[in-house]
Amino acid sequence: xxxxxxxxxxxxxxxxxxxxxxxxxxxxxxxxxxxxxxxxxxxxxxxxxxxxxxxxxxxxxxxxxxxxxxxxxxxxxxxxxxxxxxxxxxxxxxxxxxxxxxxxxxxxxxxxxxxxxxxxxxxxxxxxxxxxxxxxxxxxxxxxxxxxxxxxxxxxxxxxxxxxxxxxxxxxxxxxxxxxxxxxxxxxxxxxxxxxxxxxxxxxxxxxxxxxxxxxxxxxxxxxxxxxxxxxxxxxxxxxxxxxxxxxxxxxxxxxxxxxxxxxxxxxxxxxxxxxxxxxxxxxxxxxxxxxxxxxxxxxxxxxxxxxxxxxxxxxxxxxxxxxxxxxxxxxxxxxxxxxxxxxxxxxxxxxx
Numbered sequence: 001x002x003x004x005x006x007x008x009x010x011x012x013x014x015x016x017x018x019x020x021x022x023x024x025x026x027x028x029x030x031x032x033x034x035x036x037x038x039x040x041x042x043x044x045x046x047x048x049x050x051x052x053x054x055x056x057x058x059x060x061x062x063x064x065x066x067x068x069x070x071x072x073x074x075x076x077x078x079x080x081x082x083x084x085x086x087x088x089x090x091x092x093x094x095x096x097x098x099x100x101x102x103x104x105x106x107x108x109x110x111x112x113x114x115x116x117x118x119x120x121x122x123x124x125x126x127x128x129x130x131x132x133x134x135x136x137x138x139x140x141x142x143x144x145x146x147x148x149x150x151x152x153x154x155x156x157x158x159x160x161x162x163x164x165x166x167x168x169x170x171x172x173x174x175x176x177x178x179x180x181x182x183x184x185x186x187x188x189x190x191x192x193x194x195x196x197x198x199x200x201x202x203x204x205x206x207x208x209x210x211x212x213x214x215x216x217x218x219x220x221x222x223x224x225x226x227x228x229x230x231x232x233x234x235x236x237x238x239x240x241x242x243x244x245x246x247x248x249x250x251x252x253x254x255x256x257x258x259x260x261x262x263x264x265x266x267x268x269x270x271x272x273x274x275x276x277x278x279x280x281x282x283x284x285x286x287x288x289x290x291x292x293x294x295x296x297x298x299x300x301x302x303x304x305x306x307x308x309x310x311x312x313x314x315x316x317x318x319x320x321x322x323x324x325x326x327x328x329x330x331x332x333x334x335x336x337x338x339x340x341x342x343x344x345x346x347x348x349x350x351x352x353x
Contacts, residue, residue, distance in 0.1 A: 006031055009034050009036075013079045013080035014047070015050065015062070018102050028345060035073065036060075047060045047062065074098065075338070077102065078099070090124050093148065106131035111128055133150050134152060143336045151326065151333060153218055154322075154326060155183065155219070156219045160223060162317035164273065166315075176255070177234060181250065182240070185242065210239050216238045248318065254314060281300070287303060291318050293350055298323045
């Protein structure tokens with residue numbers, strides 16, 4: 001049942017995993033009606049024919065992107081490959097629509113740095129400064145009034161939420177942070193690649209991008225934003241891995257305490273930091289999170305440990321890469337932008353088994 005003041009939403013690039021995840025969540029959102037979904041390659045195809053799981057819930061046909069039509073909507077989501085949103089953004093920013101971009105196009109404020117890591121010229125550098133980084137646990141106030149949201153990446157979400165309390169309180173050496181993170185195969189997108197075949201992924205575990213991954217500058221930017229002034233900027237060693245599962249991210253984070261003799265109760269610190277966050281769950285001491293505990297949900301579950309009471313703090317952070325790591329977080333941002341209940345459309349229990 002939809003509410004009395006339903007907003008109209010559109011999705012640009014709705015054929016990938018983040019697009020169908022957006023449709024799954026928005027189809028049951030009480031305050032939103034999806035009226036436009038675009039795909040140049042699939043124009044004319046019924047959404048439910050491509051995704052039978054949406055039969056009876058989404059009665060739309062893929063269309064060509066039309067800025068005039070999109071601009072009449074209340075909110076437009078971009079679920080497009082990196083570099084695509086930049087092309088339509090200048091024109092769309094002149095319309096009434098508010099925009100949530102799930103790609104990396106507007107996440108990194110340093111345009112030259114973005115161009116280096118994404119190996120292309122930025123198509124709308126003049127708009128980068130207007131984008132609000134959509135991590136609600138840090139930027140909720142700015143998200144409320146934003147015209148353009150840069151929705152965080154999946155690895156950056158899990159990693160930042162895990163490190164935030166330590167860096168905000170200047171408890172650890174910011175120049176020696178490590179994120180050893182692993183993602184399910186859906187993180188690579190819905191495309192035909194040999195590396196993503198079942199026979200390549202199954203029964204195996206491997207690192208990739210170990211010498212440098214393009215989520216690194218996004219994570220470091222976010223970590224530096226929460227550091228107290230005058231502190232050495234955060235430096236992260238980030239090594240991503242591929243898990244033989246479909247959905248989920250497990251990030252194991254390491255940091256070295258600045259003073260191992262003066263350490264607050266880390267469990268209490270994390271519980272207090274996230275006490276009012278609807279989608280961050282700090283587990284009781286002694287419990288460790290699993291990816292299956294967040295599958296299909298917008299929840300991030302965290303555990304914090306100090307093994308043998310030594311100087312190394314270990315934080316475990318798990319999310320569903322397609323939900324809190326992408327489309328669920330985008331809906332969370334939309335809820336904040338339009339003054340809805342932040343949990344609207346997202347108050348779902350993880351799938352188990």
